Amino acid sequence: MGRTADAPPPGAAAGPPGRRSLLRGLALGAGGAVLGGAGGIAGGRLMAEDEVPASAASVDSWEPPERQVDIVWSVDTAARLVALTFDDGPLPKWTPMALDVLDEARIPATFFMVGSRLAAHAGLVRGRLGRHEVGNHTWRHDDLSRLSRAAGYRTVHRTHAAIAAVTGREPVLLRPPWGRMGGTTVHVAAQHGYDIALWSLLVQDRALHRDPQRMIDDVVQRARPGTVLLAHDVGQASRLEAVRRLPAMIAGLRGRGFSFVTLSELRRAAARSGGRAAPAAP
Ligand SMILES: [Zn+2]
Structure with a gap:
């Protein structure tokens, strides 16, 4: 999971990582996405577009779950x-x-x-x-x-x-x-x-x-x-x-x-x- 937080998430805007973007990156990391990048290669298999986890597809499409989950x-x-x-x-x-x-x-x-x-x-x-x-x-x-x-x-x-x-x-x-x-x-x-x-x-x-x-x-x-x-x-x-x-x-x-x-x-x-x-x- 830590890997995702280190690299800019796919779709993230270029530029120095401010606190806000770091936090968003961490939120994605908590989602645990281990995709190789925006191409959506996971485990060596090319994923179809609609298989890419929505929370990892891009920072812009990330949204919180609809209720609290413990x-x-x-x-x-x-x-x-x-x-x-x-x-x-x-x-x-x-x-x-x-x-x-x-x-x-x-x-x-x-x-x-x-x-x-x-x-x-x-x-x-x-x-x-x-x-x-x-x-x-x-x-x-x-x-x-x-x-x-x-x-x-x-x-x-x-x-x-x-x-x-x-x-x-x-x-x-x-x-x-x-x-x-x-x-x-x-x-x-x-x-x-x-x-x-x-x-x-x-x-x-x-x-x-x-x-x-x-x-x-x-x-x-x-x-x-x-x-x-x-x-x-x-x-x-x-x-x-x-x-x-x-x-x-x-x-x-x-x-x-x-x-x-x-x-x-x-x-x-x-x-x-x-x-x-x-x-x-x-
Ligand atoms: Zn089991």
Whole structure:
């Protein structure tokens, strides 16, 4: 993201960068555009005109999103609550396994679902999501930072409709795939009334997955009040170890006095308790 702030944004007027233009450049940087320039080459592929993210196309076409969008990594709270989240499902292999563990432990989680997978495998989750929250993870695990506003809208909107149809509830959170927030991601979130949900602690740490017990111990020790845990119910072997070890992780966190809530409930709990926990003593 820093790269964009260093170079004049495409379409910027020539001349010495005053404070105002620097701020506008930073605003574009926050959009995360990683385009090579006005030509719109991203990832080595030439993008069609209408694929260029609107917020990066030129400084003149940049406009703020239509409403405030919060970006949540973790939540400031003194309450010993954490939110367990699962990305990329549902697929037949592990999603039922994760749901079984959560049912057994009677804890809620938040599933960021890929719309096309939900449409194809609705039967896996239908009727099983009562205590859980479902968020939007785009239609095909799309990189929103590289899509036009129209294409970003379509992938998010289609997924929104699929979630609403299967769960009977409207999702309120978007987790952009890979956590990439560039391009028109924030604008598309705003259009849907979403806030953006990231995470603060990755469960299947790649450095530790060969030692699954250590991986789980590490998560249990690093969790704090308000932590948002990221696990996956789809993917590679390291992720499967994390799903297999969920009961141990849940038990470990409970042993440290943590309770589990959905991400939206975590945010509401923090708002009720007045937010920020006292900083820990050095
Ligand atoms: Zn994902």
